[in-house]
Amino acid sequence: PTRICFSCSGNSPCALSSFQILVSLLLIGIAAWGIGFGLISSLRVVGVAIAVGIFLFLIALVGLIGAVKxxxxxxFFYMIILLLVFIVQFSVSCACLALNKEQQSQLLEVGWNNTNSARADIERNLNCCGFRTFDPNETCLSDCFRSHQCRPCLLVIExxxxxxxxxxxxxxLFFSFTEILGVWLTYRYRNQKDPRANPSAFL
Structure with missing residues (x-):
């Protein structure tokens, strides 16, 4: 019974780590799909998405190897890193849910001013030009620019x-609670003694 209980406790972190690996691969795949279909041309946006995917993949791999062995x-490192990721992700998720219209507009304007290549993608995909006002003297890649009857992108994005x-x-929020669950499962499994190990060995 002790060995069965130990195996069940080890299977939970393994399953969670495998799920995180799938999520990280999905994130990397979506970024590659966006490039392939021309939806995203900004290397910065793609680079951030791929970097986050690789980071999650490495964390999950550490957890999977640690749980198996x-x-x-x-x-220990998997548990600490997962706890830090939970804190950051929970804070960002709460901020996303708490933003009002004015704060959303200010945040969008900051992002618009700091991403030149992503700006072109937004104008082309949403068929809009400019952020708050449409200026026919500026260059724009959207189809509506030919007729000079474009809407500002802020109105479309809002x-x-x-x-x-x-x-x-x-x-x-959903994924943050799965991460705190992973911290608890890992802590519980880490403090269990392996019944297959030598009782006199240092764990």
Whole structure:
């Protein structure tokens, strides 16, 4: 019974780490898909998405190896890193859910001013030009620019920003609670003694 209980405790961190690996691969795949279909041309945006995916993949791999081998050091680092990720993700998710319209507009303007290549993607995909006002003297890649009857991008983005932020905040909260669950499962499993090990060995 002790060995069965130990195996069940080890399977939970393994399953959670495997799920995190799938999520990280999905994130990397979405970034590659966006490049392949021309939806994203900003190397900075793609680089951030791929970097986050690789980071999550490495964390999950550390947790998976630590759970399979019952490695104390790997499980400790996995638990600490997962706790830090939980704190950051929970804070960001709560901020996404708490932003009002004015704060959303200010945040969007900051992002618009700091991403030149992503700005072109937004104008092309949303068929808009400019952020707050449309200036026919500026260059724009959207189809509406030919007729000079474009809407400012802020008006188009605001139609979806609230829904997107609620969706992102909700998904972030869900994954943050799976991470704190992973911390608890890892802590519980790490403190269990392996019945297959030598009782006199140092774990």
């Amino acid at each position: 019952h490695h104390q050091v790997l499980l 139609e979806y920003s609230g829904m997107v932020l609620r969706f992102v905040g909700g998904i972030g």
